[in-house]
Amino acid sequence: MRRGEKAVLALIGLVVVGGMVQSAFHVEDKHDRDIPFYSTATPEVAKQAMDVIRDNGCKSCHSLWTLKDVLQSVPAPMLDGIGAIRSEAWLYQYLSATDPQATLPSRLKKEYRMPSYAGLPDEQRRVLAKYLASLQVKDWYLEQTKKAEYEKLTGKEPQK
Numbered sequence: 001m002r003r004g005e006k007a008v009l010a011l012i013g014l015v016v017v018g019g020m021v022q023s024a025f026h027v028e029d030k031h032d033r034d035i036p037f038y039s040t041a042t043p044e045v046a047k048q049a050m051d052v053i054r055d056n057g058c059k060s061c062h063s064l065w066t067l068k069d070v071l072q073s074v075p076a077p078m079l080d081g082i083g084a085i086r087s088e089a090w091l092y093q094y095l096s097a098t099d100p101q102a103t104l105p106s107r108l109k110k111e112y113r114m115p116s117y118a119g120l121p122d123e124q125r126r127v128l129a130k131y132l133a134s135l136q137v138k139d140w141y142l143e144q145t146k147k148a149e150y151e152k153l154t155g156k157e158p159q160k
């Protein structure tokens, strides 16, 4: 066996043992390391939308496909999973509004608020809305988030 092969086997061994140790100790937390977000968009739509998102600096305020950037100064909502609470039609309307704060009132200083993207070409707003609506969140994470939110608001465990 060559050295490279040994190293590969050793690595596989580590991964297998690691997996067993993890499954022995983390039965209830098995979701902890999963990424709870996913998109149902076609690669074509995803690519077009991500280009618009990059060109317009959406990620300087919003997090998307990343952990929250601790240096991010704007407390904007994260866009991961946004399609679980907003429809494509809502998102299109919101991105086309000349005054987005008429739809979603803001408590932030003016420079941090959601800017109007009414000036973007219509097809860009449509592809953005389509893509954002495709951003979903896995059920277990939604449940966990709702539960945490309920406890934060009421200080109680949700009733079954």
Ligand code: HEC
Binding pocket: 052, 053, 056, 057, 058, 059, 060, 061, 062, 074, 075, 076, 077, 079, 082, 086, 091, 094, 100, 101, 104, 105, 106, 107, 108, 111, 112, 113, 114, 115, 117, 128, 132
């Ligand atoms: C200057 C910071 C900033 C930029 C840039 C920005 N947003 Fe926002 N966005 C916000 C804030 C803050 C909110 C929450 C509403 C408010 O306070 O105006 C928001 C709200 C939203 C919402 C609604 C979230 C909800 O609760 O339903 C969507 C969708 C959204 N933004 C998408 C985008 C997209 C797509 C882009 C880029 C084209 C973008 N934003 C660029 C700050 C920003």
